[in-house]
Amino acid sequence: MGKGTKRAVLVGCNYPQTQFSLHGCINDVKTITDVILNFGFKVSAVNVLIDVPGSPVLPTGANILRLNIKTRSDADQNHDKESPLCSSSPLKKSLVLCSSSPPP
Numbered sequence: 001m002g003k004g005t006k007r008a009v010l011v012g013c014n015y016p017q018t019q020f021s022l023h024g025c026i027n028d029v030k031t032i033t034d035v036i037l038n039f040g041f042k043v044s045a046v047n048v049l050i051d052v053p054g055s056p057v058l059p060t061g062a063n064i065l066r067l068n069i070k071t072r073s074d075a076d077q078n079h080d081k082e083s084p085l086c087s088s089s090p091l092k093k094s095l096v097l098c099s100s101s102p103p104p
Contacts, residue, residue, distance in 0.1 A: 006041045007074060008033075009067045011059045012050045026050045047071070 012029035049059035
């Protein structure tokens with residue numbers, strides 16, 4: 001990745017204690033967080049939403065949308081010329097959204 005502004009919204013939902021319970025989604029998000037930090041993302045620019053007790057922000061549809069809008073708005077306010085959105089869904093169980101912009 002280039003030396004531009006890098007932002008990420010990472011979402012992991014295991015849906016614990018439901019009939020739709022999954023395993024590994026939160027671990028996927030933690031792994032991806034470690035990887036992107038090694039690629040130059042700043043901790044302050046990585047928003048993590050996971051459904052574990054004590055999470056400061058739960059991964060509700062509204063919270064995911066709010067953080068994605070904020071991420072785009074931050075890119076626009078910084079006059080980032082490009083802000084591609086990437087999505088990765090290992091085994092269709094985790095959602096990873098990244099926004100990266102090159103320097104002006």
